[in-house]
Amino acid sequence: MPNAESGFFAWVWFFVQTYGPMFLRGAGTTLLIALTGTLAGFLIGLGVGVVRTIPCRREDGALRWALLRAVRGILAVYIEVFRSTPMIVQAMVIYYGCAQLFGLNLPQLLAGFAIVSINTGAYLSEIMRGGIQSVDPGQREAAAAIGLTHGQTMRSVVLPQAIRNTLPALGNEFVVNIKDTSVLNVISVSELFFVSKSAAGTYFKYFEVFFITSVIYFVMTFACTRLLRLLEKKMDGPENYTIHGSQTVPEGELKLKGGDAR
Amino acid sequence: MSESAQTILSVRHLSKSFGDHRVLRDVDFDVRAGEVVCIIGASGSGKSTLLRCMNRLETPDGGAVEYRGETVGAPGFDLARYRTRVGMVFQQFNLFANMNVLQNCVVGQMKALHRSRAESEQNAMRFLERVGMKAFIHAKPRQLSGGQKQRVAIARALAMDPEVLLFDEPTSALDPEMVGEVLDVMRRLAASGLTMLVVTHEMAFARDVSDRVVFMDEGVIVEQGAPEQLFTHPAQPRTREFLRRVL
Ligand SMILES: Nc1ncnc2c1ncn2[C@@H]1O[C@H](COP(=O)(O)OP(=O)(O)OP(=O)(O)O)[C@@H](O)[C@H]1O
Ligand SMILES: [Mg+2]
Numbered sequence A: 001m002p003n004a005e006s007g008f009f010a011w012v013w014f015f016v017q018t019y020g021p022m023f024l025r026g027a028g029t030t031l032l033i034a035l036t037g038t039l040a041g042f043l044i045g046l047g048v049g050v051v052r053t054i055p056c057r058r059e060d061g062a063l064r065w066a067l068l069r070a071v072r073g074i075l076a077v078y079i080e081v082f083r084s085t086p087m088i089v090q091a092m093v094i095y096y097g098c099a100q101l102f103g104l105n106l107p108q109l110l111a112g113f114a115i116v117s118i119n120t121g122a123y124l125s126e127i128m129r130g131g132i133q134s135v136d137p138g139q140r141e142a143a144a145a146i147g148l149t150h151g152q153t154m155r156s157v158v159l160p161q162a163i164r165n166t167l168p169a170l171g172n173e174f175v176v177n178i179k180d181t182s183v184l185n186v187i188s189v190s191e192l193f194f195v196s197k198s199a200a201g202t203y204f205k206y207f208e209v210f211f212i213t214s215v216i217y218f219v220m221t222f223a224c225t226r227l228l229r230l231l232e233k234k235m236d237g238p239e240n241y242t243i244h245g246s247q248t249v250p251e252g253e254l255k256l257k258g259g260d261a262r
Numbered sequence B: 001m002s003e004s005a006q007t008i009l010s011v012r013h014l015s016k017s018f019g020d021h022r023v024l025r026d027v028d029f030d031v032r033a034g035e036v037v038c039i040i041g042a043s044g045s046g047k048s049t050l051l052r053c054m055n056r057l058e059t060p061d062g063g064a065v066e067y068r069g070e071t072v073g074a075p076g077f078d079l080a081r082y083r084t085r086v087g088m089v090f091q092q093f094n095l096f097a098n099m100n101v102l103q104n105c106v107v108g109q110m111k112a113l114h115r116s117r118a119e120s121e122q123n124a125m126r127f128l129e130r131v132g133m134k135a136f137i138h139a140k141p142r143q144l145s146g147g148q149k150q151r152v153a154i155a156r157a158l159a160m161d162p163e164v165l166l167f168d169e170p171t172s173a174l175d176p177e178m179v180g181e182v183l184d185v186m187r188r189l190a191a192s193g194l195t196m197l198v199v200t201h202e203m204a205f206a207r208d209v210s211d212r213v214v215f216m217d218e219g220v221i222v223e224q225g226a227p228e229q230l231f232t233h234p235a236q237p238r239t240r241e242f243l244r245r246v247l
Helices: A008-052 A062-083 A087-102 A108-133 A137-145 A150-187 A192-203 A206-235 B047-054 B079-085 B101-112 B117-130 B146-158 B176-191 B203-209 B227-232 B237-246
Strands: A240-244 A253-257 B007-018 B021-032 B036-041 B062-067 B086-089 B164-168 B195-199 B212-217 B220-225
Touching (some): A008 A108, A008 A150, A087 A108, A137 A150, A137 B086, A150 A192, A150 A206, A150 B101, A192 A206, B007 B047, B021 B047, B021 B220, B036 B203, B047 B164, B079 B086, B079 B101, B086 B146, B101 B117, B117 B146, B146 B176, B176 B203, B203 B227, B212 B237, B220 B237
Parallel strands (some): B036 B195, B086 B164
Antiparallel strands (some): A240 A253, B007 B021, B007 B062, B212 B220
């Protein structure tokens, strides 16, 4: 073990050796909560976005109209509240609120997952609504004009395009969550920040430990950003397409460069 | 066109306003089976709005559209089914951007007509061949030229086996060299007996292909009649004025 005279890197090396597995487990927890929380938040956002874009006219039935208006009101409150308060405060309120009001002692990991999901859902709800509304209205009209219902139009035409358009925002939210899960240390979720704080506290070596921590955070966010960009490229499909049976050789397949066609 | 042919669509005293702007006023006409009707008129005269009211992309303020005697949009009217019977081709093509050419022509058949995938694809291929786009089934819309997109859009509409097709300026968004390929397809459709209602600025097409031409101005039908009569002996001064400008 290094002593008081040991240099910065000696201590860093010491922590890497002795606490390496703990750091990795902390990083794993961070990634797990960020990933599952973002995915759950995406599903929440998608659901809320869909509900908020259901065509709603009073003529189509007063009961349906009233119900939809009420649900939308509640959703609007949810979005506003969770976007206007810090996640660190939401974590405290939800975790200790559940304990006090319902006598519910949530496991830390589950509580962390729930908080990130609900928080991310609020942000992505707005983004998904924007994504749905930004799909060219002509797409909906064309779908309606061949007899698709609103639900069919959403599933087959609008949502695939809306999701594609919001994918960058979704990836961004994931990267933000990798960093922001650090606030969950206030309810003792053993993610990377919490693990680092314990290790540093034991030796009073905050700079050394959090230097390692920041490197790990950086590697995680950087790698995820790159990976997501690759995924986006892949989702756009190949730029080339295959001509099915050319005119001269009916069985032949001809590769064309897509960008050339106007 | 025999006088006894069945009336498929009737527009009855249709009116529509956007705010204070009365875009359609008491528009009244019929489309009979097998007829090709062209609607001509200056920009802003309400032609698109009329077509959009006919397949209920817009809700009329007054009057009605009747399909085989049923009032479109009445309580209990099956709008989705009606739209499978009365198809529409848009100026901006509106191909589904997330689907390839074949999927564009299959999705409506499967979802709205509940056909099997195999049957839908077979049917789609038949119409894609008719519009000369069979080779492009794997292409995405953004990889196609305007003329190709519009031909796929026509195949998509045809694949539903509609009774009537409504065309809203199908060639207006095209580069000049691509207008011909789309008009050719439409000529062949007209010759095959399909009932068509075509809003167009292509006067040669209206004159050569249609059974009847409807001239609209400021939201009213000013005059309608056989093409040779309307183009050579227009009865109304407004029609004469319009034709003098565009011919
Ligand atoms: N959704 C809308 N809201 C407000 N005004 C509209 C709307 N749609 C059309 N209008 C107006 O109604 C009038 C008729 O429009 P419409 O598109 O039916 O004309 P058109 O005959 O198809 O013209 P064009 O030849 O340019 O396509 C125009 O003055 C237009 O500005
Ligand atoms: Mg128009």
